[in-house]
Amino acid sequence: MTAALLPGARVYFPRGSALDVLRCQVDEFMIDGPAGTGKSRVALEKINALAEKYPGCRLAIVRKFRAALTETALVTFEQHVKPRCNVRNQQRNVRQSYVYANKSEIIVAGIDNPVKLMSAEFDAIYVQEATELTLNDWEFLSTRLRNGVIPYQQLFGDCNPGPPSHWLKKRMDAGLTTRLLSRHEENPRLFSSRGEITPFGQSYMARLDKLTGPRRDRLRYGKWAAAEGLVFDTFDEAVHVIDPFPIPSDWRRFRSIDFGFIHPFVCGWWAINPDGALYLYRELYRTRRTVRDHAVQIAEYSKGEWYEALITDHDAEDRATLEQELGVTTMPADKRVSSGIQAVQDRLGGPGTPPRLFVMRGALIEQDPALIDGETGLAEGPTCTVEEIDEYVWEKQKGKDGEMLKERPVKKGDDGMDMLRYAVMYADSTEHASIGAGSLDGW
């Protein structure tokens, strides 16, 4: 006979790799797999189980940015895992820790503010979306594991697959991090224990099936994949996406804009260091708003900063609106596509050529809710410039000898790419003082 469950009681039946997560005692492991398989849930179940089992242990739930935990891990933890500790008197967004009656404590922290992590020692640390971290972040966390209350000390994480070149994939391939593979069939919300898909599973999987490119390979099929024929194939997140730092006041700054309404309107805030390297330090990437509304937000975020130029796409009306709202003159972008791409590639660097183009992690002001699928919570396409790079590919055109011709990129999801090209062309032109009137006539 099955006892009736009390209302609000917790129900958790792990399956497949989720069981492995709960049993795993190695120093370091990762559970990776497509979207919505139950990775974060089991990781949090493990953290809770450890807290209950080992009185006085110290654990941590970590993500690159503390703010991103509030609506993800902490909601799942509190509403589904239901830890037996009093969390009623704190706002979730400022929650620092969960303290159990047995004196176990779970710290909640972001790598963006590592003070709490630096000042303590832990028995186990769970990193949500570990692909967001740098290898340095990961190694830093491994030095914090020496509390010695749990018989094994463990650093573990979950993630969706990224590009095959990612340090985490390489680390797993090298056997330094044990890899556990999570699959949709393991989540009872999606599939019954007999493998039959649930009604919710049907609609969730149908939405994943609608994804395209590497996003589909990664989030639907769980593959560490990159798009074929990438335009910026030397772009490497580990090199070009850097942690934010305060920009010295004597660095040059400018903004560049690509207009859009159905497609994103993209504004980049750029800084140039004394050696001429370019840094995208802030970004607006939003659809379905008027230029006037964008201008209000741009002005808000630009307070207290001085820019030497505002580079924009050529639309006369949009430029006029911007000029009126921001009280500055705009400068038409150099829109030549092939030279722009070449200029970006040059700045990305390569063997023997150091990179001179960087994007600060977390530069995006806010995520555009219109670009997120309400049911799956997943983005259907890029939601910022860096994400476009991953899917920006050459049109497939074969030459006489069957060679792929790199003539022009596919014109899709390229609004951030345009903003980026305008910025690089401007920065290069001011560096070499070589911009010419004839250079502004498009492709």
Ligand SMILES: Nc1ncnc2c1ncn2[C@@H]1O[C@H](COP(=O)(O)OP(=O)(O)OP(=O)(O)O)[C@@H](O)[C@H]1O
């Ligand atoms: N064994 C289980 N029993 C009950 N509910 C589960 C189970 N596994 C997962 N879920 C539920 O399924 C939903 C998705 O799970 P979760 O967020 O852990 O997936 P994920 O793999 O981390 O997703 P993402 O790839 O988007 O990060 C959550 O509501 C979670 O509570």
Ligand SMILES: [Mg+2]
């Ligand atoms: Mg998750």
